[in-house]
Amino acid sequence: MPSDKARAPFSTTSVHLPKTPTGIGGLDDLTLGGLPTGRPTLLCGAAGCGKTLFAMTFLVNGVTKFGEAGVFMSFEEREKDLATNVHSLGFDIEELIARKKLVIDYVRIERAEIEESGEYDLEGLFVRLGHAIDTIGAKRVVLDTVEALFSGLADTTVLRAELRRLFGWLKDKGVTAIITAERGEGHLTRFGIEEYVSDCVILLDNRVQEQVVTRRLRVIKYRGSAHGTNEYPFLIDDAGISVLPITSAGLGHAIYDEAVPTGVKDLDAMLGIGGYFKGSSVLFSGLAGTGKSTFGAAFAEAACKRGERCLYFAFEESPDQVVRNMRSVGIDLQPHIKSGLLKFEAARPSLYGFEMHLARMHRDIEQFKPAAIVVDPISAFRGPSTEIHATLVRLADICKTRGITVVFTSLSAVDEQMSESERSVSSLMDTWISLRDIEADGERNRILYLLKSRGMSHSKQIREYELSDDGIHLTEPYLGPEGVVTGAARMAQEAREREAEHERLELTEQRTRQIARKRDALERQIAEMRAALDAEEDEVSKLIEHQNIRTASVASDRAAMARKRGGNR
Amino acid sequence: MTETNGGEDGAMEFNLRLYVAGQTPKSLAAIANLQKICEENLAGRYKLEVIDLVVTPQLAAGDQIVAIPTLVRRLPPPLKRMIGDLSNSEKVIVGLDLRPVGKVAP
Numbered sequence: 001m002p003s004d005k006a007r008a009p010f011s012t013t014s015v016h017l018p019k020t021p022t023g024i025g026g027l028d029d030l031t032l033g034g035l036p037t038g039r040p041t042l043l044c045g046a047a048g049c050g051k052t053l054f055a056m057t058f059l060v061n062g063v064t065k066f067g068e069a070g071v072f073m074s075f076e077e078r079e080k081d082l083a084t085n086v087h088s089l090g091f092d093i094e095e096l097i098a099r100k101k102l103v104i105d106y107v108r109i110e111r112a113e114i115e116e117s118g119e120y121d122l123e124g125l126f127v128r129l130g131h132a133i134d135t136i137g138a139k140r141v142v143l144d145t146v147e148a149l150f151s152g153l154a155d156t157t158v159l160r161a162e163l164r165r166l167f168g169w170l171k172d173k174g175v176t177a178i179i180t181a182e183r184g185e186g187h188l189t190r191f192g193i194e195e196y197v198s199d200c201v202i203l204l205d206n207r208v209q210e211q212v213v214t215r216r217l218r219v220i221k222y223r224g225s226a227h228g229t230n231e232y233p234f235l236i237d238d239a240g241i242s243v244l245p246i247t248s249a250g251l252g253h254a255i256y257d258e259a260v261p262t263g264v265k266d267l268d269a270m271l272g273i274g275g276y277f278k279g280s281s282v283l284f285s286g287l288a289g290t291g292k293s294t295f296g297a298a299f300a301e302a303a304c305k306r307g308e309r310c311l312y313f314a315f316e317e318s319p320d321q322v323v324r325n326m327r328s329v330g331i332d333l334q335p336h337i338k339s340g341l342l343k344f345e346a347a348r349p350s351l352y353g354f355e356m357h358l359a360r361m362h363r364d365i366e367q368f369k370p371a372a373i374v375v376d377p378i379s380a381f382r383g384p385s386t387e388i389h390a391t392l393v394r395l396a397d398i399c400k401t402r403g404i405t406v407v408f409t410s411l412s413a414v415d416e417q418m419s420e421s422e423r424s425v426s427s428l429m430d431t432w433i434s435l436r437d438i439e440a441d442g443e444r445n446r447i448l449y450l451l452k453s454r455g456m457s458h459s460k461q462i463r464e465y466e467l468s469d470d471g472i473h474l475t476e477p478y479l480g481p482e483g484v485v486t487g488a489a490r491m492a493q494e495a496r497e498r499e500a501e502h503e504r505l506e507l508t509e510q511r512t513r514q515i516a517r518k519r520d521a522l523e524r525q526i527a528e529m530r531a532a533l534d535a536e537e538d539e540v541s542k543l544i545e546h547q548n549i550r551t552a553s554v555a556s557d558r559a560a561m562a563r564k565r566g567g568n569r
Numbered sequence: 570m571t572e573t574n575g576g577e578d579g580a581m582e583f584n585l586r587l588y589v590a591g592q593t594p595k596s597l598a599a600i601a602n603l604q605k606i607c608e609e610n611l612a613g614r615y616k617l618e619v620i621d622l623v624v625t626p627q628l629a630a631g632d633q634i635v636a637i638p639t640l641v642r643r644l645p646p647p648l649k650r651m652i653g654d655l656s657n658s659e660k661v662i663v664g665l666d667l668r669p670v671g672k673v674a675p
Binding site: 120125 | 588590593595598626627630633634653660664
């Protein structure tokens with residue numbers, strides 16, 4: 001039997017054994033369809049494991065989801081107590097009873113009131129059960145906890161024989177039954193009734209580790225069917241019971257090339273593709289007060305503004321507190337909460353174990369189907385790093401397979417560069433943005449840089465950022481000889497630079513003006529000289545003219561004189 | 570399947586109900602044993618009902634019947650139950666406080 005079948009697509013598995021779905025999320029998956037139809041299933045566990053609630057959920061879901069009536073035979077709790085107890089899960093037992101879809105039969109056995117004389121059998125129980133089943137046509141039966149009979153009746157030999165007969169009789173009746181039993185020392189059940197109910201055995205467990213309780217479920221055996229063999233955490237809360245078949249997946253999830261804006265324009269520009277990759281895991285790490293949550297909230301707000309659903313897991317602040325605090329930096333989450341796009345899930349980290357947190361997150365993700373998730377912060381989880389790592393790996397897995405972009409924040413300790421949780425998840429993150437504080441010149445300034453961002457070219461610059469009342473803004477830090485200059489020092493430096501620039505500008509202008517003047521003067525000179533030249537030229541040309549005239553007149557004079565002298569040739 | 574022995578309803582000092590399921594040997598033995606014990610000890614002072622749950626299964630829950638046969642002493646108070654075929658008459662007499670004439674349970 002493959003151990004990893006909890007992840008397999010169950011619906012496609014061929015089912016030979018008819019199964020009755022429990023309607024309990026996850027359990028039907030890992031049993032590949034539900035409990036064996038027409039057979040009894042043993043549900044065992046120590047006190048306080050939720051056996052009764054489990055069994056009742058099976059019946060109520062039978063009525064409300066699958067249209068199958070059910071009989072609850074209780075040996076421990078009165079009808080009224082039962083109704084009250086399961087009311088917390090949102091079940092209205094009385095209404096179901098009134099509709100004749102459910103019968104609760106309280107069997108009270110008080111040893112002190114019963115004397116025994118001679119032989120007897122448990123036919124009375126059979127009659128009661130048979131009558132209850134027949135009156136409403138029940139298909140589902142719960143016996144909770146049938147072992148109470150052992151404390152009520154002295155003759156265990158008869159009891160065992162009768163129980164064996166009862167389970168056989170239930171099979172003959174064709175009802176799907178859950179028989180609950182108390183966990184016993186060295187045995188699955190205190191009175192060893194697993195001997196008689198052997199088609200399907202489910203063990204519930206309530207373990208305390210580091211003062212934190214985690215409920216777990218394991219299908220020990222399931223005759224005639226494959227099933228998930230691991231221990232799976234399960235939840236009991238106001239949404240009922242959910243089992244979470246989470247096994248770490250292979251790395252075969254689909255990838256996305258789309259960019260998801262970060263909610264901070266300047267940060268988008270730093271990332272080569274203009275945002276995070278869709279379905280990637282992003283980590284903001286930094287000291288207290290560096291604005292990790294603000295980055296998370298900015299991301300959430302951006303997602304909601306695009307009309308996408310966003311789930312915000314808050315482990316340190318209450319939702320109202322987050323909303324109020326974020327309003328001060330110009331991020332208004334309230335309208336998104338109202339419109340239902342943003343959902344807060346706040347819980348103390350110590351409320352459950354890691355498994356439980358993961359289970360709860362998984363369920364919330366399944367139900368809400370968000371496109372973006374903010375987990376603020378992961379450093380709130382305290383515990384062994386292997387467990388934190390395992391939990392976050394699975395969470396990242398869950399999100400990756402669904403194409404959900406997750407922003408984690410993590411608080412670094414002051415003295416160390418990387419906290420336990422950071423170190424353990426660093427390899428898991430696709431994009432890691434480090435937020436730092438720089439203390440200098442009597443003030444504290446914030447800088448950020450991209451530690452890594454898989455699959456994209458990105459800015460390697462250290463940038464200063466400001467949390468102003470209209471969001472987060474990144475500015476160029478001044479990189480001087482003494483390192484990065486931030487805050488007021490940067491402003492002073494910038495002012496100095498501006499001044500120098502101004503001076504340079506003025507100087508240039510001056511030079512330009514000077515040269516212009518020079519050019520003007522020169523041009524005037526040229527004009528004067530040209531005018532002088534023109535005048536001279538004029539004179540010369542006149543002189544030449546005069547010369548020509550004179551030459552012409554001399555020639556004519558000579559000719560006239562020759563004529564006058566007459567033929568002396 | 571109701572048998573009465575003695576005077577009017579309610580006037581009886583002992584009000585007994587025997588639950589059986591069908592005509593099984595155990596049931597028949599219980600009826601016979603009980604009738605014998607009653608006649609010997611409570612002649613004229615008791616009312617006995619025999620209820621067959623095969624015929625009227627809806628009555629089983631009312632008296633919290635699990636085992637068969639079950640004898641329920643409804644009167645005098647307190648309510649007492651005895652299970653088994655009542656073959657041990659000593660135990661029945663002591664257990665159900667079926668004392669001879671004249672003595673009534675407090």
